[in-house]
Amino acid sequence: MGVVLALLAGWYLAALFGNWNGAADALARAGAIPDAEKIAAATMAQERPVVPAPHQVVSELWRSIVGMPLGSKRSLLTHAWVTLSATLVGFAIGSLLGIALAVAIVHLRSVEASLMPWIVASQTVPILAVAPIIIVALGAAGLTGLLPKAVIAAYLCFFPVTVGMVKGLNAPDRIQRDLMRTYSASRGQILVRLRWPAALPYLFASLKIAVAASLVGTIVAELPTGTQAGLGARLLAGSYYGQTIQIWAALFAAAALSALLVQGIGLAEAATARALGARPAGRVPRSAR
Amino acid sequence: MSRAGALALKQPPEFEQAAPRAVPAAPVIAARGLSLTYTTADGPVHALSNVDLAVAPGEFVSFIGPSGCGKTTLLRCVADLEQPTGGELTVNGVGAEAARLRRDYGFVFQAPALYPWRTIARNVALPLEIFGVPRAERRERVAHYLDLVQLSGFANKFPWQLSGGMQQRASIARALCFDPKLLLMDEPFGALDEIVRDHLNAQLLELWRKTAKTVLFVTHSIPEAVYLSTRVVVMSPRPGRIIDIVDCTALGRERPLEIRESPEFLRLGQRVREGLRAGHAYDA
Numbered sequence: 001m002g003v004v005l006a007l008l009a010g011w012y013l014a015a016l017f018g019n020w021n022g023a024a025d026a027l028a029r030a031g032a033i034p035d036a037e038k039i040a041a042a043t044m045a046q047e048r049p050v051v052p053a054p055h056q057v058v059s060e061l062w063r064s065i066v067g068m069p070l071g072s073k074r075s076l077l078t079h080a081w082v083t084l085s086a087t088l089v090g091f092a093i094g095s096l097l098g099i100a101l102a103v104a105i106v107h108l109r110s111v112e113a114s115l116m117p118w119i120v121a122s123q124t125v126p127i128l129a130v131a132p133i134i135i136v137a138l139g140a141a142g143l144t145g146l147l148p149k150a151v152i153a154a155y156l157c158f159f160p161v162t163v164g165m166v167k168g169l170n171a172p173d174r175i176q177r178d179l180m181r182t183y184s185a186s187r188g189q190i191l192v193r194l195r196w197p198a199a200l201p202y203l204f205a206s207l208k209i210a211v212a213a214s215l216v217g218t219i220v221a222e223l224p225t226g227t228q229a230g231l232g233a234r235l236l237a238g239s240y241y242g243q244t245i246q247i248w249a250a251l252f253a254a255a256a257l258s259a260l261l262v263q264g265i266g267l268a269e270a271a272t273a274r275a276l277g278a279r280p281a282g283r284v285p286r287s288a289r
Numbered sequence: 290m291s292r293a294g295a296l297a298l299k300q301p302p303e304f305e306q307a308a309p310r311a312v313p314a315a316p317v318i319a320a321r322g323l324s325l326t327y328t329t330a331d332g333p334v335h336a337l338s339n340v341d342l343a344v345a346p347g348e349f350v351s352f353i354g355p356s357g358c359g360k361t362t363l364l365r366c367v368a369d370l371e372q373p374t375g376g377e378l379t380v381n382g383v384g385a386e387a388a389r390l391r392r393d394y395g396f397v398f399q400a401p402a403l404y405p406w407r408t409i410a411r412n413v414a415l416p417l418e419i420f421g422v423p424r425a426e427r428r429e430r431v432a433h434y435l436d437l438v439q440l441s442g443f444a445n446k447f448p449w450q451l452s453g454g455m456q457q458r459a460s461i462a463r464a465l466c467f468d469p470k471l472l473l474m475d476e477p478f479g480a481l482d483e484i485v486r487d488h489l490n491a492q493l494l495e496l497w498r499k500t501a502k503t504v505l506f507v508t509h510s511i512p513e514a515v516y517l518s519t520r521v522v523v524m525s526p527r528p529g530r531i532i533d534i535v536d537c538t539a540l541g542r543e544r545p546l547e548i549r550e551s552p553e554f555l556r557l558g559q560r561v562r563e564g565l566r567a568g569h570a571y572d573a
Binding site for chain 2: 175176178179181182183184185189193194197198200276277278279
């Protein structure tokens with residue numbers, strides 16, 4: 001709570017100082033004699049402030065979420081849904097691709113040596129440069145709308161899943177692998193019964209990173225291409241028309257969405273852990289003897 | 290029960306040569322000149338050197354020796370978890386790899402190695418699932434063997450809810466549930482305290498009597514080895530070889546825990562201890 005109050009206080013101060021000159025100029029142009037109190041009040045109520053005050057952002061959020069009918073172009077929820085749907089599709093594609101790659105790497109030694117350098121290199125290319133290329137290329141192939149955004153989201157999110165899953169699938173120790181050898185279990189059986197359940201904690205950790213990366217990818221995909229819908233589009237529109245409050249509202253919506261998605265993965269993780277016998281934190285193990 | 294098979298020993302001269310006896314028709318384990326040498330950066334390491342051994346069906350053979358004497362390596366060779374670099378080894382009449390593929394043995398490790406995401410019942414059922422045993426039979430076998438190790442009430446608990454001794458009992462049930470002819474145990478009670486260990490020793494002996502399996506058991510503890518076995522194989526450190534084989538059948542098949550104070554027991558323990566000491570004298 002103290003942290004939140006401190007942040008709010010800092011924010012108001014930033015709004016005060018950031019908007020000061022602008023407010024002073026505006027008042028001077030309007031003919032009034034600027035005195036400190038009037039300027040201070042004006043900094044909190046500008047239409048296009050440099051630093052919107054918290055209450056301005058909150059009221060904009062309220063207006064665009066609750067005040068607009070769903071489905072209208074001005075409703076933040078509509079835009080959020082457009083971004084969310086692309087994010088989820090991209091996340092699904094990227095996660096499945098990441099898991100498939102990890103399974104291949106763990107089982108086929110040649111895959112790691114041949115593919116890994118390319119995979120790592122692909123992640124070092126700045127996404128802002130690649131996104132328009134991908135969108136134009138897919139557009140030429142007739143795929144527009146959600147799919148190109150999902151592809152870019154998948155591109156950003158498969159790598160953490162691959163890295164995490166490779167570690168997870170290799171997690172079982174020597175004794176457990178020896179045990180499987182004494183049963184002469186096939187590689188498929190070892191994958192399903194030993195490696196996969198052992199890798200689940202690593203999977204969920206990677207999925208949390210991946211879902212956040214997927215959201216970033218979707219928003220980035222929306223930015224350079226002038227799409228009409230989505231949070232990225234909203235950000236872009238806000239910056240074109242100088243609607244800083246709109247930009248901040250869109251940013252908050254994106255952050256809230258990201259937090260919700262990561263929490264969602266966390267809930268899935270907790271449910272899985274309960275079903276798979278995780279020890280509840282803080283309890284001393286029971287000893288029956 | 291028929292008596293032990295032929296004893297071909299590589300012994301230091303001061304020990305008496307045991308009179309060789311006739312080998313029964315089908316020894317469960319037959320090792321001749323078995324050797325395993327690791328090549329390392331510091332030169333070759335002779336983990337096993339010319340080991341000769343024959344184990345008859347129904348025997349309980351313990352392997353005892355200081356760390357690094359090759360007893361675990363020998364067990365792992367029988368299990369085809371390591372490959373010997375010289376000599377011959379047959380398990381149930383076939384090579385070690387064939388025996389492993391035929392699932393002739395169950396292995397109990399030093400740690401329980403239970404899967405934390407499975408209940409005890411599903412952990413015991415793991416080999417049965419891999420072997421494709423139908424569900425109804427799986428359930429029956431799991432119930433039977435959990436009862437045998439006295440863990441019936443814990444079938445739906447997770448491993449973290451059981452103590453170390455109980456987890457090891459579960460792993461023994463898992464090793465037995467598919468009815469292998471041979472049971473290989475690598476210091477299974479090493480991590481447990483004395484009291485639990487005594488109890489588990491008595492239970493293991495009872496289990497052995499009931500199921501009539503052949504057991505190879507690696508241990509550090511002289512009383513444990515003498516108490517449990519029909520024969521104790523004393524080994525020496527690198528190069529790993531057999532110093533002595535002590536016949537413990539004189540203690541009989543019914544062995545209450547009190548037998549550990551009997552003069553016969555102490556005499557056998559003394560002989561094992563002498564063998565271990567002699568082995569150390571050869572240490573480079």
